[in-house]
Amino acid sequence: MFLITGATGTVGREAIDVLVKTGREVAAVTRRPAAAALPDGARVVAGDASDPATLASSLPDGIEAVLLSPRAVGGATAELLALAAARGARHVVVLSASSVEHPAGLRRFADEFKAVEAAAERSGLRWTFLRCADFDANALAWAPHVRATGVVRGAFGTATTSPIHQRDIAEAAVAAMVDPAHHARSYLLTGPEALDQYDKVRLIGDAIHRELSFVEVEPEQIRRAMLGRGLPEEIPDRMLGSLADYASAPGPSTDTVERLLGRPALSFGQWAAENAGAFEPPAGT
Ligand SMILES: NC(=O)c1ccc[n+]([C@@H]2O[C@H](COP(=O)([O-])OP(=O)(O)OC[C@H]3O[C@@H](n4cnc5c(N)ncnc54)[C@H](OP(=O)(O)O)[C@@H]3O)[C@@H](O)[C@H]2O)c1
Numbered sequence: 001m002f003l004i005t006g007a008t009g010t011v012g013r014e015a016i017d018v019l020v021k022t023g024r025e026v027a028a029v030t031r032r033p034a035a036a037a038l039p040d041g042a043r044v045v046a047g048d049a050s051d052p053a054t055l056a057s058s059l060p061d062g063i064e065a066v067l068l069s070p071r072a073v074g075g076a077t078a079e080l081l082a083l084a085a086a087r088g089a090r091h092v093v094v095l096s097a098s099s100v101e102h103p104a105g106l107r108r109f110a111d112e113f114k115a116v117e118a119a120a121e122r123s124g125l126r127w128t129f130l131r132c133a134d135f136d137a138n139a140l141a142w143a144p145h146v147r148a149t150g151v152v153r154g155a156f157g158t159a160t161t162s163p164i165h166q167r168d169i170a171e172a173a174v175a176a177m178v179d180p181a182h183h184a185r186s187y188l189l190t191g192p193e194a195l196d197q198y199d200k201v202r203l204i205g206d207a208i209h210r211e212l213s214f215v216e217v218e219p220e221q222i223r224r225a226m227l228g229r230g231l232p233e234e235i236p237d238r239m240l241g242s243l244a245d246y247a248s249a250p251g252p253s254t255d256t257v258e259r260l261l262g263r264p265a266l267s268f269g270q271w272a273a274e275n276a277g278a279f280e281p282p283a284g285t
Helices: 010-021 077-086 107-122 136-149 166-178 197-208 219-228 234-248 256-261 268-274
Strands: 002-004 026-030 042-046 065-068 091-097 126-132 151-154 185-189 213-216
Touching: 002 010, 010 026, 010 065, 010 166, 065 077, 065 166, 077 107, 091 107, 091 166, 107 126, 107 234, 126 166, 136 151, 136 197, 136 268, 151 197, 151 219, 166 185, 166 256, 185 256, 197 213, 197 268, 219 234
Parallel strands: 002 026, 002 065, 026 042, 065 091, 091 126, 126 185, 151 213
Antiparallel strands: none
């Protein structure tokens, strides 16, 4: 059985899909079981991965490996992995970030990922780190503006990264969880092509057959708008810090997905086509 933390997140859901479709058993942790809508076949474990005591009575025996989402587990990596090990776990795969080895953005965010990796290494389990570039799915934050106006307003339009499709991360995570050969390996996972924000908006436009535009505005304006919508300061700090750095020097680009999965990494254009519905204006407008 595979223990999935962050089960209702972008990568967690996709990893559950891959595991269930290949006939494997899944224990999926969520704080909101009623709203989780996880794939049939996944065993839902109600609780908070950042407070492992909430899982102690419901976590089943027979766990083989753990998919660890740092956001979901917070500072409780050691406790969670000790609990999982007591239920049989032998391997942990950490959804880490490219900034751990290619510094970008505020250092404290990379340090949080490093702390999770260090705790996983100390856990005594076999470990694999997936140091991911920014997710294609982060572009969903643009969907309301695209639907309403066809215009995305953002900072640092030339910030360039090689964003990655969540299915590539999920398949790499499953490969690492099932094969001990991935023990003690750190993989820098990126998408196949370097794109700036103008490119991404154009590719979303291609997917929905609509001309869209990206309009660059001052970072401070973006920060104020985010705080005005009630978002915590952490969100603009995280986003604007890394965009500023990626506008000075592009993020990394690797062929690791292809080497791990034996097929090309999925493109941002493919992600946009699969998610076109999120960007299309409601019918009749
Ligand atoms: N987005 C990127 O560009 C990027 C890049 C590199 C690495 N990462 C890392 O990749 C991991 C997976 O990201 P993701 O977008 O798939 O999922 P995610 O946003 O981390 O969320 C996964 C789930 O974790 C639970 N969760 C969130 N915050 C929590 C908290 N404070 N305490 C307890 N549970 C919490 C929520 O599930 P419930 O509400 O169901 O409990 C949420 O649906 C994250 O750790 C992220 O930091 C992301």
